[in-house]
Amino acid sequence: xxxxxxxxxxxxxxxxxxxxxxxxxxxxAESLTVKNGALEAANSDHSEGFGVxxxxxxxxxFSASALLEPEEIERVTRQAxxxxxxxxxxGGDPVVLDExxxxxxxxxxxxxxxxxxxxxxxxxRLLFEADAAMARVxxxxxxxxxxxxxxxxxxxxxxQGARVxxxxxxxxxxxxATAVNASESQSRSYPNSSGGQVVTGxxxxxxxxxxxxxxxxxxxxxxxxxDAPQCPSGRMTLIIDASQVGLQIHESCGHPIELxxxxxxxxxxxGTSFLTLDKLGALQYGSELVNIDADATAPGGLGxxxxxxxxxxxxxxxxVSAGRFVGYLTSRETAPVIGRSSMGSSRAWSWDRIPxxxxxxxxxxxxxxxxxEDLVADTRDGLLISTNKxxxxxxxxxxxxxxxxxxxxxxxxxxxxxxxxxxxxxxTPQFWGSCDAICGPxxxxxxxxxxxxxxxxxxxxxxxxxxxxARFRDVQVGVGRW
Ligand SMILES: [Zn+2]
Numbered sequence: 001x002x003x004x005x006x007x008x009x010x011x012x013x014x015x016x017x018x019x020x021x022x023x024x025x026x027x028x029a030e031s032l033t034v035k036n037g038a039l040e041a042a043n044s045d046h047s048e049g050f051g052v053x054x055x056x057x058x059x060x061x062f063s064a065s066a067l068l069e070p071e072e073i074e075r076v077t078r079q080a081x082x083x084x085x086x087x088x089x090x091g092g093d094p095v096v097l098d099e100x101x102x103x104x105x106x107x108x109x110x111x112x113x114x115x116x117x118x119x120x121x122x123x124x125r126l127l128f129e130a131d132a133a134m135a136r137v138x139x140x141x142x143x144x145x146x147x148x149x150x151x152x153x154x155x156x157x158x159x160q161g162a163r164v165x166x167x168x169x170x171x172x173x174x175x176x177a178t179a180v181n182a183s184e185s186q187s188r189s190y191p192n193s194s195g196g197q198v199v200t201g202x203x204x205x206x207x208x209x210x211x212x213x214x215x216x217x218x219x220x221x222x223x224x225x226x227d228a229p230q231c232p233s234g235r236m237t238l239i240i241d242a243s244q245v246g247l248q249i250h251e252s253c254g255h256p257i258e259l260x261x262x263x264x265x266x267x268x269x270x271g272t273s274f275l276t277l278d279k280l281g282a283l284q285y286g287s288e289l290v291n292i293d294a295d296a297t298a299p300g301g302l303g304x305x306x307x308x309x310x311x312x313x314x315x316x317x318x319x320v321s322a323g324r325f326v327g328y329l330t331s332r333e334t335a336p337v338i339g340r341s342s343m344g345s346s347r348a349w350s351w352d353r354i355p356x357x358x359x360x361x362x363x364x365x366x367x368x369x370x371x372x373e374d375l376v377a378d379t380r381d382g383l384l385i386s387t388n389k390x391x392x393x394x395x396x397x398x399x400x401x402x403x404x405x406x407x408x409x410x411x412x413x414x415x416x417x418x419x420x421x422x423x424x425x426x427x428t429p430q431f432w433g434s435c436d437a438i439c440g441p442x443x444x445x446x447x448x449x450x451x452x453x454x455x456x457x458x459x460x461x462x463x464x465x466x467x468x469x470a471r472f473r474d475v476q477v478g479v480g481r482w
Pocket of ligand 1: 255
């Protein structure tokens with residue numbers, strides 16, 4: 001492999017590149033789904049190849065191939081240089097990279113049990129066990145359980161002398177129960193909706209979820225929701241569970257802090273951002289309790305790694321500090337625009353895609369409000385909601401509406417009536433400004449988002465959001481249209 005890498009870097013320099021890097025990537029993924037007592041899907045993917053990125057006359061060129069052979073590596077590198085020359089003809093400001101020193105190192109996701117060495121029988125046993133537990137509840141029409149495993153081995157090298165090797169290991173699982181009557185359907189999920197919870201780590205994370213142990217409860221809640229009253233409308237105190245706080249961070253903080261969007265390089269999928277450069281260090285993004293970090297070093301986070309795909313080491317940087325907006329997600333190309341070095345958030349979905357700025361783990365630091373039950377007890381009247389069901393947010397990431405699977409009214413510090421179809425709306429800085437309590441470290445979980453879309457052609461991002469349940473005052477709550 002050393003020889004192949006050197007050929008690419010040499011060919012890039014011969015083609016006039018001021019800078020070049022190569023990524024050789026092998027990705028494996030496996031997913032299993034059990035539905036209504038039967039194996040619904042068993043998928044296994046394997047992909048291997050390399051991508052070469054070159055900078056010629058201040059413009060990028062990229063090319064990739066699945067054929068890892070010396071002549072092909074040289075051909076692809078020459079092609080990348082030709083693309084860069086052609087891109088340069090379009091004009092525009094020349095790309096200038098930051099001063100990140102070239103890194104040499106190796107990173108492997110800490111894990112105990114290799115997810116790919118766990119037998120199919122054992123994985124199916126866990127899924128059928130959860131399925132059977134949901135089936136014991138009368139009134140469930142659709143039961144679904146799934147497990148996902150992933151592994152990525154990649155080598156990065158650059159003409160500046162960087163050389164890093166990584167092995168990222170991922171594991172995840174989730175269950176959903178759906179009950180249907182003549183007028184609507186209601187679902188409950190554990191540990192989260194949209195495929196459950198996914199982490200970097202070994203299969204021990206899936207075992208720790210205890211899917212079967214939570215199956216009956218979510219099934220009972222799905223059935224009960226059909227007869228629960230609609231969530232009331234009005235302005236009220238809202239307690240949001242940790243997983244929905246995670247998605248709230250994703251949409252209203254994670255995306256608008258992507259500096260390529262801010263600079264107008266990247267505008268697909270509700271791109272652009274209200275966090276324009278003049279807001280950095282100036283905007284009060286939230287209340288003084290709100291501290292948000294971009295932490296690619298957090299153990300278990302789905303956005304945790306050793307180095308990004310530009311060879312920049314994983315870092316933990318403040319984004320919102322005591323409510324003040326202080327940082328962006330950056331790359332080696334964009335960071336100099338704000339006078340900084342890259343904080344290491346440039347990642348590509350696969351060997352045949354260029355790296356884009358992607359979230360790492362965008363985490364809301366826990367507060368001092370104790371457990372969720374403590375927070376409910378501290379709330380006179382309000383609404384507690386859990387588990388995302390729908391989301392909508394405008395291009396600039398300012399006006400949003402979220403729906404969750406379930407809610408409970410809070411009366412005199414007690415969780416009372418279950419309500420169905422809760423939604424809430426807000427405007428990002430006002431909403432975070434109304435945050436007056438965040439639960440403590442015991443309630444803090446880093447939620448994985450395995451399906452963040454960005455770019456054309458689209459790239460899937462694996463990112464995370466650390467969050468604990470939090471309370472927001474005077475929030476517009478209403479009946480959803482979803
Ligand atoms: Zn996203």
